[in-house]
Amino acid sequence: MTLTLDPNLSDPDGVYCDLLAAHEGLSEAESHAFNARLILILGNHIGDREVLKQALDAAARPDR
Amino acid sequence: MLDDRYGLAFKLYPYAKCADQDAGAPVRHPVVVLGGGPIGIATALDLGLQGIPVVVLDDHEGIGQGSRAICFAKRTLEICDRWGAAAPMLGKGVVWNLGKVFHEDRKVFEFNLLPEDGHKFPAFINLQQPYFERFLVERVREAQTQGAPIEIRGKNRVDAAEVRDDHVLLDVMTPEGPYRVAADWLIGADGAGSPLRKMMGLDFEGRVFTDNFLIADIRMSANFPTERWFWFEPSFKSSGASCLLHKQPDGIWRVDFQIGWDVDRAKELKEENIRARLDAMLGDGVEYEIVWSSIYTFQCRRMKRFRHGRVLFAGDAAHQVSPFGARGANSGIQDVDNLGWKLGLVVAGKAPESLLDTYCAERCHGADENILNSTRSTDFITPKSAISHLFRNAVLDLAERHAFARPLVNSGRLSVPCSYDAGPLNGADALTGGPARTRPGAPCPDAPVADGYLLERLGTNFTLLTIDADAPEAVEDGGITATRLALSTSESPAGALAERYLGDASSGVYLIRPDQHVAARWDVFEADAVRAALHHACAKE
Incomplete structure (x- = not known):
């Protein structure tokens, strides 16, 4: 399995809107905790440790 | 008593006394349009070309100054082409296809709007609103010589509207005093602040955004390409939280700075202060002249219903959106396109009045789509909270390197025509x-x-x-x-x-x-x- 870095969302604006709506009214600490839970849920859905490793690399910014 | 509220770019319909002013009783017209802006004039043109007599009342004698709406979409040009008015717009307008998005000092990505082949009109042209309006009025003048029953009355200000079951009575003020006129149907195309809407005490609900934008139209000969450049958090000093550069005809460029909520408007509009922002953006040694400047705020809201008995609202009077996406004037022209044939059939006695309720249903659907899109763009461009700012910048950061994040970058979802899915008039x-x-x-x-x-x-x-x-x-x-x-x-x-x-x-x-x-x-x-x-x-x- 390879990590998908090409567009794959059928409704990007809708997904982005839902994401921000989920954070509305949360404190900074609550938002951090929310994001942590979300990552763990999505990670479980992906399932593959290799793919998740590639995602960790893509999210890291070694250049800056 | 009838002072101008703004200066004119083109004086196109000077006051002239009309017979209605000397009539003993109010003269009754099939259709009266309130407002001589692009939506009012377009409505008159659509009806007049169908042979429906229409009178336009405007409290000025022509088109206001300032570029205002500058991006006109393909669908707008197609509609104007049906009225015979698109050729001069396309001739004068600047065609553009390429957009570039920057974050701080880095280019995030670029996009091409180039539509598929085989369309008469391009995806967009840039054209100052006064030109767009002038071309519509010129088409009205041409249609009048061919017998279209259109009348435009300048310096005719409507001060009161009395809505009856089957007509509307209007009190009109002119430089020579007041008169009354009656309309079987009244179109409210009197703009975002719609005096008619207020006279009728009607709702206008939605969201107000707390941000100011400074527009500067500048004339310069510098060799910027004909592209739409958008900066998130630009690195040039005192530029504000976002910035847009866009070309118009006549060597004029639109520059838009997002300058925040707590600003001193008078101070920001001083030429030296605008120049300080522009100099930082354009760099040393670029010569330019400021042609027009303005500070604006915006709202996303609409009336609950666009039809109130014999009164129909269209354009900004009925709905307002943020400017990101060019969905203001373009959606107003789609209102006219939708309303024109329906009102024509009703006035001619060929269709029931309920056909006009479908104008409300279909164009409310269009307004909701525009409000949704422009609200999302606004939320992306001006994040409301620390966490939305964090996500926004993460998207921009990833978009530089990964294609998947680019569709999430939202610097305005540009106007495309609305489909009336599940619309009341749809058949098999x-x-x-x-x-x-x-x-x-x-x-x-x-x-x-x-x-x-x-x-x-x-x-x-x-x-x-x-x-x-x-x-x-x-x-x-x-x-x-x-x-x-x-x-x-x-x-x-x-x-x-x-x-x-x-x-x-x-x-x-x-x-x-x-x-x-x-x-x-x-x-x-x-x-x-x-x-x-x-x-x-x-x-x-």
Whole structure:
């Protein structure tokens, strides 16, 4: 399995809107905790440790 | 008493006394339009070309100064082409396709708006609003000489409106004193602040955004390309939280700075302060002249209903959006496109008044789509919270390196025409294998046909488009006729007509409304089905 870095969302604006709506009214600490839970849920859905490793690399910014 | 509220770019309809002012009793007109802006003039043009007498009342004598709306979309040009007004717009406008997005000092990505081949008009032109309005008024003048019953009355300010069951009575003020006039139908096209809406005490609900934007139109000969450049958090000093650079005709550039909520407007509008921002952005040694500047705020809101008995609202008077996406003037022109034929049929006694309720239903749907899109753009451009700012910058950061994040970057979702899905006038979708883009409710996409284009052949009434299908030359129902346009896929280069209108089908029959939206479609002609769809499309049940 390879990590998908090409567009794959059928409704990007809708997904982005839902994401921000989920954070509305949360404190900074609550938002951090929310994001942590979300990552763990999505990670479980992906399932593959290799793919998740590639995602960790893509999210890291070694250049800056 | 009748002082100008703004300076004029073009004085096109100077005050002249009319006979109504000396009449003993109020003279009654079939249609009166309140407001001589782009939406009011376009409404008058659409009705006048149908032979419906229409009077426009405006409290000024021409078109206001300032570029204001500058991006006109393909659908707007197609509609204006139906009125015979698009050629000068296209001739004067700047065609652009490429957009670039920057974050701080780095280019995040670029996008190309270039539409598919085989359309008469480009995706967008940039044109200062006063030119757009002038070309519409010039087309009105031309139509008048050909007998179109349109009258534009400058310096005629409506001070009161008395709405009755079957007409509206208006108190009008002129430089020579007041008079009264009556209208069977009144169109409120009097802009975002709509005095008519306030006189009638009507709602206007939605969200107000707490941010100020500074517009500077500058004339310069610098060699920037004809592209839309958008910066998030630009690195040049005192530029604000975002910045837009966009070219207009006459060597003029639109620069837009997001300057925040707590600002001293008078101070920000001082030339030296605008120049400080511009100098930082353009760099040393770039010569320019400031042609127009303004600070604006915006709201996303609409009226609950656009029809109130004999009064119909259109354009900014009915709905407002943020400017990101060019959905203001472009959606107003779609209002006119939707309203014109319906009001024409009702005034002519060929359709029931309930047809006008479908104007409200369809264009409220359009307004909601525009408000949704422009609200999302605004939320992306001006994040409201620390966490939304964090996500926004994460998207920009990832978009530099990864394609998946680019569709999430939202610097304005540019206006595309609304499809009236599940609209009250839609009929059968009985073309098996037909493309989704030409489903009932959708606006007809253009296609190359023989020596020209499909849309310019659709005419101004109902059309029965047959593609490799037999049908009579006309279908009639209750005084309304759909005239056949017979085409073959062999006439259309590169298979465009087949791809856009047939899909997997080998023949197609489309009933198309006067506003070029699909009413119903089938694979072959069947008289009863077409007549029923025509009946339904005119709200006759």
